[in-house]
Amino acid sequence: MTITIALPSKGRIKEDTAAVFERAGLAISAIGNDRSYRARVDGLEGVEIAYLSASEIARELAGGSVDFGVTGEDLVREGMADVDEKVEFCARLGFGQxxxxxxxxxxxxxxxxxxxxxxxxxxxxxxxxxxxxxxxxxxxxxxxxxxxxxxxxxxxxxxxxxxxxxxxxxxxxxxxxxxxxxxxxxxxxxxxxxxxxxxxxSEACLVRARKQGHEGDPRIRRIVEAVRSAVASGDG
Ligand SMILES: Nc1ncnc2c1ncn2[C@@H]1O[C@H](COP(=O)(O)OP(=O)(O)OP(=O)(O)O)[C@@H](O)[C@H]1O
Ligand SMILES: O=P(O)(O)OC[C@H]1O[C@H](OP(=O)(O)OP(=O)(O)O)[C@H](O)[C@@H]1O
Known part of the structure; x- marks a missing residue:
């Protein structure tokens, strides 16, 4: 199963998101040319980055077509009913407040x-x-x-x-x-x-779509833990 992480392609939370992923040790390499909307995470097999706008990311989390997204809590809560059953807010990232x-x-x-x-x-x-x-x-x-x-x-x-x-x-x-x-x-x-x-x-968050198959997948745990520790180290 490929794990897809949706990250902001533009706008006010784009640069800070890229910085958190870098601090988390999740190095991103473009697939194809520089303007591509797809990328991979070095050293993590089967993990793909999709670049979308902040509101599209909230929509894709609601639709379950991505596994993770970084976007504003406001957009996620506005975008779906029973939000806490459908997604997990894994980490608050400290920007986009x-x-x-x-x-x-x-x-x-x-x-x-x-x-x-x-x-x-x-x-x-x-x-x-x-x-x-x-x-x-x-x-x-x-x-x-x-x-x-x-x-x-x-x-x-x-x-x-x-x-x-x-x-x-x-x-x-x-x-x-x-x-x-x-x-x-x-x-x-x-x-x-x-x-x-x-x-x-609200602030920017790492959000996981609750999906079968996530439990016990070491890549899921690794992504969450890497981002959490990057945020914790960024606090100091
Ligand atoms: N001053 C602000 N005005 C609007 N949104 C803000 C502000 N500060 C932080 N945010 C947060 O930034 C997020 C939206 O980011 P941004 O405006 O960059 O999106 P966008 O790229 O315009 O996305 P889209 O085109 O999908 O609407 C929201 O979650 C919002 O809460
Ligand atoms: O409290 P403030 O610091 O004044 O910020 C709030 C304003 O900023 C945003 O608009 P923006 O001009 O960024 O346009 P956008 O909503 O199209 O991104 C938002 O929609 C508010 O109107």
Whole structure:
């Protein structure tokens, strides 16, 4: 059985991922030319690297077509239901940190918590003739957090494909759920994070798709242990 590890081909977590694999002693050699999207791990028979984008990696983990992937926890949790049954988060890699948050307009002075927001949602229709609109590309995380964790049912998700923070000012939605790292995009758009509005503190992770055949395969153990020890040594 070939083991496939999906690594980011571009974007903000690409270089740090390559550095972790190097520290882990998992040297990667390109197959074919430099622009190839396939590679191998030196000294590990039957282990193949596939280069994909961060969101594709989350999708392939969900579909079970790769054995491991390095991508953001946010994308993995957004990409599948019952995530902890389907994948194992083997190592948190210490980069790509970002929080998925609930943010509301700064001028909503009396809305500071999810409970406050629940009150707003409850009488939004009576006041405005429509449900509270939440702009996001994280619809699964939003539904879990609002409906299951906070019992807020009266809202409408407005799917956003980019520039989510601009949606309230543009009148497309009332509030947002999006990723923040420095907070400057929220601030520029006059939005504030609710006190208990952090849905997930995400970072890049080594993730394993739970598959039959992994147990007892020494290559699986070796990959996990090598990456874990590289992360531990990188901490010091
Ligand atoms: N400031 C930030 N903005 C967006 N994502 C961030 C930020 N900081 C860290 N991340 C994390 O980086 C990951 C996404 O990486 P990146 O934006 O490089 O992907 P990408 O190459 O654009 O992928 P795709 O094209 O598949 O969306 C996510 O897991 C996200 O949580
Ligand atoms: O809290 P901050 O440090 O301001 O970062 C958060 C912003 O950064 C990302 O957008 P980016 O401009 O990187 O575009 P992308 O989502 O297309 O990668 C993200 O979607 C947020 O909008």
């Amino acid at each position: 970002a929080d998925v948050v609930v943010a509301v307009p700064e001028i909503w002075l009396d809305v500071e918590t999810m409970e406050d927001l629940g009150d707003v949602a409850a009488d939004f229709r009576a006041r405005h003739g429509r449900r509270l609109g939440i702009a996001t590309k994280y619809w699964r995380l939003t539904q879990q957090f609002f409906s299951r964790q906070h019992g807020i049912q009266l809202y409408r998700i407005v799917e956003s494909l980019g520039a989510t923070e601009g949606a309230p000012a543009a009148g497309q939605a009332d509030i947002i759920v999006d990723i923040t790292s420095t907070g400057s995009t929220l601030k520029a758009n006059h939005l504030k994070v609710l006190d208990d509005g952090v849905i997930l503190s």
